[in-house]
Amino acid sequence: MKGPNGNTVLKPDIDVGGVIAAYSVVTPKKILGGDYALAFMVPILNTRFTSNAFNASAESAGISDILFEPIGLGWEKGKANYTAGYAFYAPSGDFDPSSPLNPGLGFWEHQIQAGATYAFDKKKLWNASGLTTWEINHSKLGLDVKPGPIFTGEYSFGRRFFKYQMNAGFVGYASQKLSADSGSGINPLIAGQLDRGFGAGAEWKYTDIKHRLAFDVRYEKQFGVQLRTSGQVLVFSITCLDLLHMKPAK
Template sequence: DLTFMYSVTAPTGKYENGGSENLGLGFWTNQFQGFGYYYPVADKSSALMLGLTYEINGEIKDSDVKPGNRFTLEYGISQYLSERFELGIIGGHNWQISDDKGSDVFWDPSVRDRKSTLAFTAGYWVWKQRMQLTFKYGFDYGMRQRFKNDALMLNLTFVTNALTGANKKNNTP
């Protein structure tokens, strides 16, 4: 399977140059992503994933600083242990690939930031093929000029079948 995505991140959240309580980054980002999934067994109970992201960053609000663009490589493996229970491991590396630019750049722009991430997931279909609950724990390592993150995430995914034409009563086409 292949997926492609384009997304825009707007500079939302409180941001003030030099502020210590910033919640946003203060700049626009455009992202181009492509992911591939390979299933080594016919029933697709095992999956290998590889993803690429290219990030183009805009100028920071109220300053002459344009952060460098970034490239991300993500990879993962998942395995269903039953019809409803899935475990997975996800890794990724993010590299700044162009220099920070602008007259307000006071640091050495040739030192580019980077970080790596590792995450573990467990998912369970509470309502078979309609509602999944997924738990993820991830952490960063190998940072240079980046904050270290540890993350806990709980996702609830509901599949509506709105675009499939499936019968609501017995869930068949």
């Protein structure tokens, strides 16, 4: 756990495991010339916390906050693809203001995203992408605390292999709170402080067209963190595809 200056203030043993069920669909409808899509996501989390410093341990599990994306747009222009969308998190997960661990965060959050992917060569093998996310938060339920807005920028650089079915490369992100949390419930020791974090690693994606499955593995090591937990992140996902509506690679 990192302090305001990036110094380590505590080294507890924290493991957060999550299973996330997600569904997304790209419809035939066009909005502003772009393909219209929508999605939702249901995360189930299991968190274990152990601290020798406090001689304490805790565990929580359950459904976390559900994400809805009612608006997702995509455009293809030559070597570039563009995306934009709006989503929100609903405070559907259990949240107890007096508990140190909760499956839910206890507040509504709006997310506005915009990104692009660009291919450097005519065969569209080498590619780079970027995605920006702006988070706007409401006050926490049962607390006079309103988390400040957060900006996150994600980036990647990779190459396609095996007839465009595999993509592998370097990935990373930078996340910065834009204004401090507000409310009478803020800890005076961190009042007015802005948390941030960075991460870098690698990602591998493979699409098995025959079995209509897509696999994604991503690993990132966090660094330069302030006022957040700092560690390692591993993500593994399997996606079932509806290939009847997939566009062939050009």
